[in-house]
Structures are given as C-alpha cells and as structure tokens.
Amino acid sequence: MIPKTELPADVGLDTLAVREGLPPSAWGENSEALYLTSSFVHPDAATAARRFANEEEAFVYSRFSNPTVMMMERRLAAMEGTTGCIGTASGMAATLLIVMGLLKAGDHIVCSQSVFGSTIRLLQDFAKFGVQTTFVSQTDFGQWQAAMQPHTKLLYAETPSNPLTEVCDIRALSELAHARGALLVVDNCFCSPALQRPATMGADLIVHSGTKYLDGQGRVIAGAVCGPSELIDSKLMPVMRSAGMSLSPFNAWVVLKGLETLSIRLKAQSERALQLARRLEEHPAVSRVYYPGLPSHPQHALAMAQQSGIGGAVISFVVRAPDDRARAAAFGVIDATRICSITANLGDTKTTITHPASTSHGRLTEAQRQSAGIVQNLIRVAVGLEDVADIEADLLRGLDAVAP
Numbered sequence: 295m296i297p298k299t300e301l302p303a304d305v306g307l308d309t310l311a312v313r314e315g316l317p318p319s320a321w322g323e324n325s326e327a328l329y330l331t332s333s334f335v336h337p338d339a340a341t342a343a344r345r346f347a348n349e350e351e352a353f354v355y356s357r358f359s360n361p362t363v364m365m366m367e368r369r370l371a372a373m374e375g376t377t378g379c380i381g382t383a384s385g386m387a388a389t390l391l392i393v394m395g396l397l398k399a400g401d402h403i404v405c406s407q408s409v410f411g412s413t414i415r416l417l418q419d420f421a422k423f424g425v426q427t428t429f430v431s432q433t434d435f436g437q438w439q440a441a442m443q444p445h446t447k448l449l450y451a452e453t454p455s456n457p458l459t460e461v462c463d464i465r466a467l468s469e470l471a472h473a474r475g476a477l478l479v480v481d482n483c484f485c486s487p488a489l490q491r492p493a494t495m496g497a498d499l500i501v502h503s504g505t506k507y508l509d510g511q512g513r514v515i516a517g518a519v520c521g522p523s524e525l526i527d528s529k530l531m532p533v534m535r536s537a538g539m540s541l542s543p544f545n546a547w548v549v550l551k552g553l554e555t556l557s558i559r560l561k562a563q564s565e566r567a568l569q570l571a572r573r574l575e576e577h578p579a580v581s582r583v584y585y586p587g588l589p590s591h592p593q594h595a596l597a598m599a600q601q602s603g604i605g606g607a608v609i610s611f612v613v614r615a616p617d618d619r620a621r622a623a624a625f626g627v628i629d630a631t632r633i634c635s636i637t638a639n640l641g642d643t644k645t646t647i648t649h650p651a652s653t654s655h656g657r658l659t660e661a662q663r664q665s666a667g668i669v670q671n672l673i674r675v676a677v678g679l680e681d682v683a684d685i686e687a688d689l690l691r692g693l694d695a696v697a698p
C-alpha cells in the first residue's frame with residue numbers, strides 16, 4: 295500500500311494545494327522529493343510478480359507511476375474534488391488518453407466548436423478509427439441537445455474557451471450527458487481549480503494542460519485527467535501502461551510546486567486582467583472586448599457563478615479596422631508592445647500576446663475560424679504578474695496609433 299499524507303479532514307483548498315501528496319521519505323524532507331528513477335527495486339521475485347500483476351500496490355516502472363508524479367496527481371485531485379487523477383505528458387495527451395481509454399469505433403462525441411485548436415484536430419483525426427465528432431456552439435444548449443445520438447459517449451467542453459472566453463453551463467451539460475448515459479469532459483485550463491471546480495457541478499472528467507496556470511511560469515509541458523479513481527484505474531491506467539504518454543517526474547515536480555502558488559497567482563493575474571479589460575473596453579480603437587469579468591460579456595452572470603466571481607486572466611479584443619486592414623491592424627498593436635511576450639502560450643507570470651487566427655487557430659480552415667469567431671483583427675492577451683500600468687501602456691502604444 296502506498297501511504298497517504300496525514301491531514302485533518304476537511305482542510306481547505308489552499309492547505310491541500312500546499313500539503314497534499316505523499317508522506318516524506320525516510321529523510322524527512324520538507325519540500326517534496328524529485329524521484330528521477332525509471333524503475334523500482336523489489337525485495338524478491340515473488341513480490342515483483344505480485345506487483346506486476348497489480349495484486350499489490352507499489353511503484354514498479356515510471357511509465358506506470360512514480361512517487362513525484364503521484365504527489366502531483368493526489369494534490370490536483372484534492373484541489374479538483376475528485377477521487378482520482380492521472381498525470382500525462384501534455385494537455386493534449388490527457389485528451390488522447392480519454393478518447394483511447396473510453397471510446398471505440400462507432401462511438402460519437404459532441405464537442406464545443408470553441409475548444410483548443412489541437413483538440414479539434416485530435417478529435418477529427420479519430421474519425422479514421424470510426425469515432426465521429428459533432429461540433430456545436432459552446433453557448434447554444436439547443437445545439438448540444440440536437441447533436442446527441444444513440445452512441446454519444448462523451449460531451450466535451452472547455453470553459454471559458456480559448457480565445458473568446460465563451461462560457462457554457464457545466465451543470466446543464468452534465469445533466470444532458472447523464473440522461474443519455476454519456477460522460478461530460480471539461481477542459482479546466484483557463485480557470486483551474488483555484489477558480490472553478492467542474493466536478494462539483496457534475497462534470498465527470500476534467501482535462502488539464504499543466505503547461506498553463508498549474509506550472510504558472512512557462513517552464514514545462516504537462517497534463518492531467520481528474521475524475522473518479524475507479525474510472526481512471528480501470529479505463530485510463532491500462533492505456534497509460536501500454537501507450538506511455540507518461541508525465542516525466544521532473545515536469546510533475548515543477549507542476550507540483552506550481553500548485554502551491556496557483557491560487558494567489560491566478561487571483562492576482564485576474565485582478566490585473568479585469569483592470570485591463572475595463573480600460574480596453576473604453577478605448578476608441580477597440581471594437582469589442584471578450585472577458586467574463588465584464589458585465590458586457592454575454593455569459594457574465596453564469597461565469598461569475600461558476601468561477602468564484604472571478605473572470606480569469608485571459609482577455610481577447612478586436613482592434614477596430616476595415617476588413618482589408620484587419621490583420622495588419624492586429625499585427626501593428628502586437629508589434630508595438632515592448633514588454634509583452636509574443637507567444638501563443640498562456641498561464642505564465644509573463645504577459646503573453648498572440649494573434650489567434652495565425653497561430654493557435656492557424657491550422658483551421660477560414661470557414662472553421664469564421665464560425666468560431668476567430669477574426670483577423672482579434673488579439674489575445676494572457677495577463678501575467680507585471681505592474682498592470684506597464685502592461686496597459688504596452689497595449690495602448692499600438693492602440694493609440696491606430697485609434698480613429
């Protein structure tokens with residue numbers, strides 16, 4: 295048996311974020327140990343046999359499990375309020391693991407059309423294995439209902455979505471899924487459990503890109519699936535063992551330590567984002583701001599109810615420009631910045647700025663982009679921890695230049 299951390303029952307989220315994991319080793323280290331080992335030694339051949347046959351819980355081989363990875367998994371599960379979690383090599387590997395573990399040829403997925411671009415591509419790629427996906431408007435519940443088929447096994451949403459911060463009603467989707475014997479998967483990358491806990495609203499599986507806010511400082515690629523431990527052990531763990539999209543212990547350790555500061559980082563970044571969003575909304579060169587914390591956001595009330603009253607740290611906005619100048623106007627604002635990092639990553643303490651239509655959503659067709667609202671004059675900013683006045687000045691430099 296792998297022992298548990300001893301904590302009083304019902305400790306709060308911030309305590310779990312710092313304390314949950316595994317008990318320290320014989321050396322009594324206070325900071326969690328990084329176990330860089332590919333395999334584990336057994337006392338004798340019979341014990342090894344039992345452990346390989348899953349008759350005795352122990353660490354065997356780091357493609358299956360590893361103490362540092364398990365610390366991250368237990369901590370993230372505790373924060374999400376799920377009984378299980380499995381670390382994966384990336385956020386995309388988390389989605390791959392779910393599809394491989396839960397679906398077979400003939401099964402059907404209903405997915406928001408506003409999910410991460412690579413998620414759309416991955417689900418479409420599964421058509422060649424006989425798994426079909428219908429893409430629907432994230433915010434139009436009627437489309438989700440209409441897309442349900444007898445073999446629908448998964449509903450897949452990402453809320454708020456990237457980059458337009460569309461918010462869907464997690465509880466309503468979970469009720470729809472469960473009434474039809476399907477599972478709801480929620481990509482909780484933008485809010486993280488610091489702001490939103492989808493499992494408490496009926497979601498069955500939660501996908502994370504640990505690359506984003508969980509690490510929080512742009513250092514590693516990582517991912518995880520949180521959900522019921524029986525489902526993870528019976529359906530996902532066997533795929534992990536054979537397919538090997540395993541999380542490296544080093545990356546797990548970075549994410550583990552990132553979880554300790556997740557809540558204070560994301561709240562501070564969200565405060566800055568709200569201030570910037572308000573400023574952008576008043577600017578004459580901005581025709582639209584997408585930010586769930588603004589009352590002008592179409593799902594503001596729902597977002598506030600689901601996200602602990604906090605909008606998150608990602609803002610998108612449209613630069614006012616005629617159609618034939620749309621891309622040039624966006625590039626002008628991006629290129630005028632001197633502090634923001636021009637990169638498609640997000641969730642970093644460094645503010646990042648990107649042009650979704652030519653980066654994260656560049657592989658989609660123009661028709662897919664149009665239907666998802668990814669216009670050429672759209673800019674996404676993932677607000678970091680710099681002085682907010684400096685980021686504001688950085689954005690206004692370009693916007694003031696194109697202001698009418």
Ligand SMILES: *Cc1c(COP(=O)(O)O)cnc(C)c1O
Pocket residue numbers: 384385386387410413452456481483484502503504505506515516517
């Ligand atoms: C980045 C991202 C992913 C993919 O995560 P990787 O760690 O890059 O594989 C999935 N969903 C969302 C919302 C993301 O932002």
